[in-house]
Amino acid sequence: MPPPQAPKRDVVWADGLRGIASVLVVTAHICRSLVPHLLSPAMSDKLPPTLFQLPFFRCLVMGRASVAAFALLAGYVNSLKPIKLSRAGNADAALSSVAKSSFRRTGRFVAPAIIATFCSWLVCQFGGYNVAHVADSAWIRDTSPTASPSFAAAIYDLFKNLGTTWLDGFNAYDRIQWTLTYLLKGSMMTYLTLFATVYVKPKWRFFILAALYYFKFKGGDALIGFNVYCGMFLAELTLDPDVQNYAAEHNLARSLSSGSLIILGLFFMSYPEENPSWTRWSKFLLRLGNYIFPTGVEYARYYPGFGANLLTLGILFNNTAKKILSHSFFCWMGKLSFPIYLLHAPLIRTVLTWALFGASVRPDQGKDAEGNQLPPGWLPIANRWVCVIAIPLFYVFLYRVANLWATYVDPFCGKVTNWFEELVFRDDAKVQTEKPLLMT
Template identity: 40%
Template sequence: MTVVSFADSRKPAPSRVRNSSWADGLRGIASVFVVSSHVTLCFARYVVPPSFGETGQIALFQRPFFRLVGQGQAFVAIFFVLLGYVNSLKAVQLARAGAVTDALSSLASSAFRRTGRLVFPAAAVTVIAWFFCQLGAFQLALKTDAYWLRATSPRPSPSWPVAISDLVRQLISTWFYGDNAYDQPQWALLPLFKGSLYVFMTLLATVNSTPKFRLLAEAILYMWSWAIGDGLIGLNVFAGMIMAELSVPNPPEPRSFLARVLPYPFAVLGLYLCSFPDQYYEQVAWSRQLWQIGLVIFPQNVSMGRFFAGLGAQILCFSVLYSPSMRRALSNRYLLWLGGISFPLYLLHGPLMRSVMTYLLFGRAALTFQPATLEDGTPDPESLIPVPSFLTLWLLLPIFFTFLLVVVKWWSVRVEPYFGTATNQLENFARSWGKGGLSGSPMQNGSLLPTAVARKQAL
């Protein structure tokens, strides 16, 4: 995931709006909907299935398009498509201009920096969440009837020495197993890192080839990902790389009326596919039809939800790429602002939901909550604080979201630069470590092989 920082939200000048700015705007929308999906899992789990199975009734937000408020996997798929597109765009532009050496240098530097901009912020948020967990900040969330809060809130460790061991274990687990008990959404960072490696290795192997050959190689890798059932990483990342190849030197500019209008129904189709439920899809006609199509076109024993979300995200992104009006709309300054804070928003929303939002919504009820009693008269330890009323949610959730955006903006302005500095220092260290011991080495000129130098003899 590319991290872009915007110091202000003023309307960007034409020179500041790049041809790929729409990707920042779409990423900002996707990050907001990821947060929305977690709120939905807290207070409106009925949106997950496409109907009420017992009665067969269908609520508005269980229907296609409306149910996207709770379809987090669809917007995670968009992250991966945009990762493949943005991360390969500059190298492809340089390679097509014949600057292969510059393309390789840019590719190596961006891969190194991107790793630091993923690892350092994620580790910092984990440490912060761990510290507040040990102080009991998430204890109330464990007692609520909000499913996502209860399922993702960690318990304090029995002692500080054990807590330090738990912290180290989770910091490692994030990148080894894709699991982080202190910030559950960090599961996506390991697949994102793998996706960045896919981009790096593919371009490293094809940067010196012709554009047609590189496009063919990416298409083959896309089909390979489809065949092996990689519906999360490869399928989306290689689609994004194909987009980058097709958008160089400039994004398509359709001339006919039909070409300008055609991307819109395809965008609607993409959102329709993104609406496919991950479970209970046999309950209603529209998702059952998609399921039957998926049985034919997808490999066996794959996650239908992942594949339909990925396919929908790809169709949506290609539609935007081929629509100048959609690209302009997504380059709106407010969406660019959201895109600039998308990564810290993704990292910070979980701990803040389990702490600040929980106390805002459940704090007052917790003071007067009386748990149910068992037959022997003792309190039932399984009793949970009920979810607030609909009116309470509508009044208090906007307050929390405002607070969340303020904190995320402060983080992006005040804290993110330190991660950039740390990444630059690490890169400088990697470039200079051990050079002092290579004085007089034939490789000092930067060439791969030693270079013989002829010197004139002094007369």
């Protein structure tokens, strides 16, 4: 979520990467709901893997690496301006930037999440998830909420889930919001570290960030911790003239090393969540993890995060990759990343589920041995042609809705945050607020 004060030339490619990550999250959840075997390394240890079960191709149906990328980009973009001011000797301005951004961050996270939860709650109470409850997809059924038994219970359930979203990460009306509390925590970790190191010399801040990265890496914080500090470390590299001059003077070595890091990062990000011993490439990564990761950690969380670190480091020093990610189309996708993240799961359980399963008839299960009628089976997908037509149209519909959200809902949330800021800030601290939140 780049604040407006961040140098534009340094965050445009980050917007593009964030946009691609948001698409991969959507794709991963569609695959999980329709063809869950794509998320496994193979159908079994006796059968060869399919296309999307091979390394690199698996990145198209993986979601965990995208969450790691969001955390990393949060640390990167939110650090750029404070570090730049600190390097210029303007520590007071850096502290002011950190204080104001950290105050606004909560509102920029919470307000859109509340509205998204309310919309999903409303759809649930009016029966919008009824088809999802009987669809032949375990992920859709298990993550679709049920209507409350009464109006009073519905109001109670709404406020309960609005609270638990930020207390323990559980939201029955949108399970995907479990990540928001961790991403907000990652933002606060960034601001706290910037506050503590604003007067530190750049070379020593490099050392501190590297030490914090190692601490989080060894401590098992694979989802947010070491990804945030990797982003902050990359921000230092971006703003360090010696590093940039050295990279510019060694163009061939920079291109070869950055390309290798991108390929290695994508390979690590392909690590499967289940049964890595079923294929040779994932079995190799399983053995390699015994040497590079702490003992007892979950490799399915470490590999996507570590791979995202290497990928982003490679992109940072690869002009071609940054040019591609800076394309206006990818930047537009990045600006819609937070609405996409909030809206895609409820729309999968409603609009896409209605399109794929709504026209089907639940099959008759017959009778049991005692002659009692068995309940009907789950609703099957209508047919393959429906999938071929409905899924691409769903992406178009999703981005259309996200664009409307960015046009109307985000400005409203910005006004609410601005109003509260005007209410509580001292007169000498009131400045123009930042732009609507992007996904981090």
